Amino acid sequence: xxxxxxxxxxxRDLQQRIxxxxxxxxxxxxxxxxxxxxxxxxxxxxxGSGKSTLLGLLAGLDAPSAGEVRLLGQTISELDEDGRAxxxxxxxxxxxxxxxxxxxxxxxxxxxxxxxxxxxxxxRSQTEISAWARDALKRVGLSEREAHYxxxxxxxxxxxxxxARAIVDRPAVLFADEPTGNLDxxxxxxxxxxxxxxxxxxxxxxxxxxxxxxTHDADLAQQCDRILHIQDGVLA
Numbered sequence: 532x533x534x535x536x537x538x539x540x541x542x543r544d545l546q547q548r549i550x551x552x553x554x555x556x557x558x559x560x561x562x563x564x565x566x567x568x569x570x571x572x573x574x575x576x577x578x579g580s581g582k583s584t585l586l587g588l589l590a591g592l593d594a595p596s597a598g599e600v601r602l603l604g605q606t607i608s609e610l611d612e613d614g615r616a617x618x619x620x621x622x623x624x625x626x627x628x629x630x631x632x633x634x635x636x637x638x639x640x641x642x643x644x645x646x647x648x649x650x651x652x653x654x655r656s657q658t659e660i661s662a663w664a665r666d667a668l669k670r671v672g673l674s675e676r677e678a679h680y681x682x683x684x685x686x687x688x689x690x691x692x693x694x695a696r697a698i699v700d701r702p703a704v705l706f707a708d709e710p711t712g713n714l715d716x717x718x719x720x721x722x723x724x725x726x727x728x729x730x731x732x733x734x735x736x737x738x739x740x741x742x743x744x745x746t747h748d749a750d751l752a753q754q755c756d757r758i759l760h761i762q763d764g765v766l767a
Contacts, residue, residue, distance in 0.1 A: 538601075539704050539741045540566040540589060545598035547584055547764075558584050559595070560764040568703070569739030571730050573752035576761035582745040583628065583708055585761065589743065590625050590706045591615045603703060621649040624697035624740075626707040630689045632681040638692045639677035642667050642699050649700060667695040670725055672718070686713040694722060701734050707744040711751065723751060 547559040559581045566572055576582045587593040589600060591607040600607045605618050632641050643664040646652055652660055668677050671691040681689055690713040697705060710726065711719035729740035744755070752758045760767040 537568050538565050539568050539603055540564075540743070541601040542589060543599045545585070545588055545595045545600065547581070547588065547593075548596045558764055559588070562598070562761075562764075562766050564759065564766065566704075566741050566743060568741055569730050569733075570757065571727060571742040571755040572744070573755040573758045574743070574745045574761060575747070575749065575752050575758055580761045581764045582761055586706050586708055586743065586745050590623060590704075591619065592625070617650075621645070621651055621700045622703045624700070624702035624705040626690075626693050626697045626705070626710050628708040628712060630681070630693045632689055632692055632696075634681050637678050637680055638668060638673060638684065638688075638695075639664055641681070641692055642696045645696060645700055663699055664695075667699040668692070670698070671695045671722065687715065687718060690714060691718070691722065694726070698725070698729060698740075701729070701738065702740055703738060704741045704743070705729065707742065709746060710744060711746075711748065723754070727754065 542562060542564050545559050545562040546557070548555050548557055562585060574582050574585065588595050589602070591600065591602055594608065603618060603622055607615060610618060633644070636644065643661060646660040646663060665674070665677065668674055671694055673688060673691050673695065676684060676688060681692070684692065690710070694710060697707070705726065707726065711722060714722060726742055730742045731739065733739050746752055
């Protein structure tokens, strides 16, 4: 297998159970998958089918009840919280359905933050990484809103800031949970074009981003290389 098709994500027999008032609830049951560099994968399923839970496990944001996830060559369960954070820094982007912007930071500062936290950029000047953050905001059409705080932005604008933050460091893997859910049709199309361009156009180092997205939009899913259907916690 050549480098362009190398695996960046592997999940084996993932299970997720939670205790509920009527007993143990199986959210995910024996999910296995593999994603390669530059591949675009859509996860489709009804509400409550386990899509967002699966995305969080694949990104190492949560731990499974059983099973294993290997992300960028590392088995996530073998890392502590700091180790998982170090693995994600600059290499994994995540667009949350709830945005998760920091309310005390401006749009620009929210996008700049992952660059400042990435130790690989310690030798870079503030001017250089600030230019990257401004370019990311420009790419999502928010150059004029960089000084605004999240509460001063609409839901769609907050979503675009979250996307700018996720792509600013050109991650190797990008997870997106309903990335166009709060956007109008025209803006959503623009954002999807941007996300897919990361997968299809190599960066200066020949790196293409693997895109894994959760969506209810069947038309969006059809644009991906592969569609995975999840029902009752099982991939079909």
